[in-house]
Amino acid sequence: MKALLLENIHPTAVARLEEAGYDVDLRSRSMSEEELVHALPGVHLLGIRSNTHLTEAVLEKSPDLMAVGAFCIGTNQIDLPAATAADVAVFNAPHSNTRSVVELVIGEIIVLARRLAEKTTRMHDGIWDKSAAGSHEVRGRTLGIVGYGNIGSQLSVVAEALGLRVVFYDIADRLAHGNARRMGSLEELLAVADVVSLHVDGRPGNAGLFGPQLFDQMKPRALFINASRGMTVDTEALRERIISGHIAGAALDVFPVEPKAQGDPFESPLRGLDNVILTPHVGGSTQEAQEEIGQFVAGKLDSYVRHGSTALSVNFPEVGPAREPGSARLTVLHDNVPGVLARINLILADSAVNILGQSLSTRGERGYVVTDVSGELEESVLSQLRDMEHTLLLRALPAHG
Structure with a gap:
């Protein structure tokens, strides 16, 4: 294969x-x-x-x-x-790669808050710029997490360990970790967050989620991080607010359009801006x-x-039973309608096939049956099962040692 x-x-x-x-x-x-x-x-x-x-x-x-x-x-x-x-x-x-993304975001929060990206660039340019202007500790500041799934919730735990206060917003009902507080709306979160970190999925409804309206609702001089999906952010709108000073810095690991291969040119309106970290989709890398x-x-x-x-x-449909040694396995993907399992078992019974184990699960319009039997299945039996009205895909797997 x-x-x-x-x-x-x-x-x-x-x-x-x-x-x-x-x-x-x-x-x-x-x-x-x-x-x-x-x-x-x-x-x-x-x-x-x-x-x-x-x-x-x-x-x-x-x-x-x-x-x-x-x-x-x-x-x-x-x-x-x-x-x-x-x-x-x-x-x-x-x-x-949950932990990898979380560690990247934690690092970016510190780098942005201390304006380290600018400092290191100036040092490489031969400029000694020893100043505390615009540099802050993260302890005691408020992190707003938009999307509290696997990554968002683990970020919440690690951020608290650094002394950040954590608030979050999610359209799903999520259990708060540690001392994190759930906010009733995205607008409530933006009003209090010193750092906004975006961790949403790629569903069509999230396209352009962060544009002029939401950026304008962020606290003045807040920081913005996106390590989720590139299409969720209007990068032109973000550029304007960084140049105006409304947003103090940003870190993006994902972009609306990304190069296809290593070494390809990268274009973004965010290139060249102070206190902006751009990484090539390496959150999980x-x-x-x-x-x-x-x-x-x-x-x-x-x-x-x-x-x-x-x-x-x-x-x-999710089915994953363990196999008995020496058993053959039959899998049937079928239309999710009543009576399919009964029909499968009737065919097996009429052919004197001994069933050792059986699992069924359904998902939407599909059902999936996994049946372990004694010995190998004859082609005449498989033919009957394949010809059932609602069979979509039948596979006969040989005896398992």
């Missing part, structure tokens, strides 16, 4: 898949829609990061594709409804995080192919 891994995915993923017997093709850059259409025929597993966009047009022309691994947190670069319609399972790494992501997502892809496990899939 062939696996195509794009965007310099960590070598641990290559090793993990090659050890499992896959033919792995590793590329250093992302691919366009046209390139993917030509590259994916014959490919069973695809690994991407955030710059490769998997569209409905690509999925429709990739008949061999079984599963996609997003070697990152977000999956907004993948058309998930189209992947589901194409019976392609999608997996990601929702927690593996530590050796520790990338190694863990490589192992985790590659393992999920292999487990799906080898065992039919959909545990932690972002678009398939």
